[in-house]
Amino acid sequence: MKTVTVYDIAREANVSVATVSRVLNNTAPVKKATRDRIMELIHKHQFQPNALARSLLKKETGMIGIILPDITNPFFPAVLAGVEQEARSRGYTFFLCDTVSTNRDSADQYVRESQYLSLLMEKQVDGIIMIGGRINLARPDKEMVQEVVEAGKRVPILLLNGNLPGGGLYRIYTDETEGAELATQHLIELGHRDIAFVGGYRHMSNTIQRQQGFTKTMRRHGLQIRREWILDGGFSVESGKALMERLLRGSERPTAVFAPTTWWRSAH
Amino acid sequence: MKTVTVYDIAREANVSVATVSRVLNNTAPVKKATRDRIMELIHKHQFQPNALARSLLKKETGMIGIILPDITNPFFPAVLAGVEQEARSRGYTFFLCDTVSTNRDSADQYVRESQYLSLLMEKQVDGIIMIGGRINLARPDKEMVQEVVEAGKRVPILLLNGNLPGGGLYRIYTDETEGAELATQHLIELGHRDIAFVGGYRHMSNTIQRQQGFTKTMRRHGLQIRREWILDGGFSVESGKALMERLLRGSERPTAVFAPTTWWRSAH
């Protein structure tokens, strides 16, 4: 199927392509008769302007790339839905980049993040949102950081609920520490004194921050923190079960558990 | 930040842009020394070819559009994850189009489907996947159908678990009727005779097909189908609760319920 271009429309309407472009974009007044004639041809041929050509010229694509670890983890679709709605209302659409690895090799995930970062830039997205992955690492590799910072000089990058040292990046985040303090406070007010902290990953900054909030609040109330009641092991349902079992197997049991993560249903 | 192009690289390397393009794409032999020089400049400038320009020429973008109703319904991310993995291994990425409406006005959803359909074509995606929405309607509007069929003449369109009259569209689907027959059969083999059918929407083809399978199997076993035990009302958790309560309020109760839907957790 030979695609129709502004030239085809222009020829058939006996005008120049400039004029066609003008009615297409409403960018300058066009005589009513001419405009009508052109409109008719557009409908007749079902003409749709090639966004690639336009973007090449205007240097904007209306596309936002989003790099996330695993779309089957319900946290991300929830975030995505909100972001998407706002973006849509301003004429943007999303380029989805899921970095989860099949083989559960997590190093793989960061490689994929890098690949997607380049890909998105080549595709000339107007902005990139990163959530999860390297931006939650307590000690990310220097190159991992550098890469994002460099990319951030070329296109706006937003880190959602995470961070990376080195400026030039936009951020939106929640106060993990304070959240954990409030949660712990709540348990204490309910009368609990034997509280466990179970879940997350020791190498992730969000887990660490929550643990700090937890520890701080416990100390402030003069409560004991038992080493064997502080367990990490991930964000999956399975890990949650395993850790909980381990906790319950002990001779002494906590009366409350602070799980610094939602134990997402895993789709696997 | 002035972006660097093949021209900049060419000039600095004292070669033509054709040669730069050749090393970029490995599309023709280039003298080692020249290639090395060019590669070095590419790294030095962190040059990334503009995919828009390339796609404009090659008439392929490596992008697949996916139109779905609501990314927060876990069914879709699960499908997406599979599709994405396969696509990724072949160098494609996804353009996500979520059509859910804020205001819960479902007519809105179909309008959005149409908008996204055009948008995706303008963006020159290499293919479109549709799942949910109009392709599950028992009696879709003529225009709704026509629109997709027309689009299908310009770009490959895949209907996932749904259908639309009129050829030219690709399809992948499950046999809803047989699935329902098997499920019903199973309940009967367990000894149940009073079985209810609760959930879904009467205007959706998948619900209808499942109901047909249910009815057929019940009849084949000479079992009675009570009108008041066939209830529809949606796919959400809330609707499931409401319908179930209604069922249990009756004077006689079924011993088993066939819910022709997963009652998805709603993120709202």
Added chain:
DNA sequence: CTGAAAGCGCTTACAG
């Protein structure tokens, strides 16, 4: 192994 030139499908000053 390499270059000059045309072309992908648009938009945008510039000129009238």
Added chain:
DNA sequence: CTGAAAGCGCTTACAG
């Protein structure tokens, strides 16, 4: 209100 022409950043015959 309208047109001719340049240009966005690439790739690809064609010719050597």
